[in-house]
Amino acid sequence: MRQRKVKNVENRLAEYADYMIENPSLMKGKWKDSFGNDNKIFLELGCGKGQFVVAKAKTNKELNYIGAEGQQTVVLRALEKAAKEQTLNTRFMTGFIKDITEIFEEDELSGIFLNFSDPWPKDRHSKRRLTHKNFLEGFKKVSKAGSILEIKTDNEKLFEFTLGQIEMMGFEIVELTRNLHISGCDSKNITTEYEDKFKAFGKKIQFVKVALK
Numbered sequence: 001m002r003q004r005k006v007k008n009v010e011n012r013l014a015e016y017a018d019y020m021i022e023n024p025s026l027m028k029g030k031w032k033d034s035f036g037n038d039n040k041i042f043l044e045l046g047c048g049k050g051q052f053v054v055a056k057a058k059t060n061k062e063l064n065y066i067g068a069e070g071q072q073t074v075v076l077r078a079l080e081k082a083a084k085e086q087t088l089n090t091r092f093m094t095g096f097i098k099d100i101t102e103i104f105e106e107d108e109l110s111g112i113f114l115n116f117s118d119p120w121p122k123d124r125h126s127k128r129r130l131t132h133k134n135f136l137e138g139f140k141k142v143s144k145a146g147s148i149l150e151i152k153t154d155n156e157k158l159f160e161f162t163l164g165q166i167e168m169m170g171f172e173i174v175e176l177t178r179n180l181h182i183s184g185c186d187s188k189n190i191t192t193e194y195e196d197k198f199k200a201f202g203k204k205i206q207f208v209k210v211a212l213k
């Protein structure tokens with residue numbers, strides 16, 4: 001996701017102190033304290049400009065949501081949305097996550113969303129794909145029993161790769177469709193920025209939901 005430069009981005013991020021977590025690794029094992037309740041916590045890894053995670057939070061006020069986004073200028077847009085919608089059950093962090101276990105304790109999350117993750121098409125970059133089994137192992141560790149992982153993508157090659165990694169991990173597939181928006185899956189109801197764009201072009205969205213534990 002390319003972004004124009006934003007002046008003083010760090011100062012701008014600091015304006016959203018209620019929503020922004022500056023040092024996510026210090027929150028390991030303590031994320032519930034940042035929400036001030038014991039409600040379940042869900043993560044969107046690569047949340048972009050936050051449309052999905054903010055809409056989820058508005059719909060499910062009894063659940064907590066974290067949006068993680070590598071690019072500061074992009075997470076700024078997500079913070080603006082959260083502040084506008086007053087979704088007090090959202091938190092955001094910035095930085096490219098390499099090892100999820102540095103940020104979350106075992107059993108800390110109840111579900112993870114990967115929406116339109118970067119496909120990293122070259123084989124030599126396959127370990128960078130967020131659905132590589134190294135990431136999936138981390139997701140399993142930080143998730144409690146009954147947690148789900150939901151993945152949406154327009155990219156067929158990434159989807160096939162992902163299904164292979166899911167099989168290797170032995171995760172149970174709960175839902176799978178190669179055309180989400182003509183399926184009966186509820187997961188079509190809350191969309192992301194990329195999803196809206198691809199839908200408008202008539203591109204099929206592939207979707208899989210698995211049980212992590």
Ligand SMILES: C[S@@+](CC[C@H](N)C(=O)[O-])C[C@H]1O[C@@H](n2cnc3c(N)ncnc32)[C@H](O)[C@@H]1O
Nearest residue numbers: 001046047048069070096097115116192193194
């Ligand atoms: C293609 S965009 C999709 C954004 C959004 N999920 C959507 O569907 O509209 C992928 C985003 O994931 C972010 N990203 C990729 N790898 C990441 C990582 N390891 N940690 C945090 N963010 C990451 C990128 O910066 C980019 O903004």
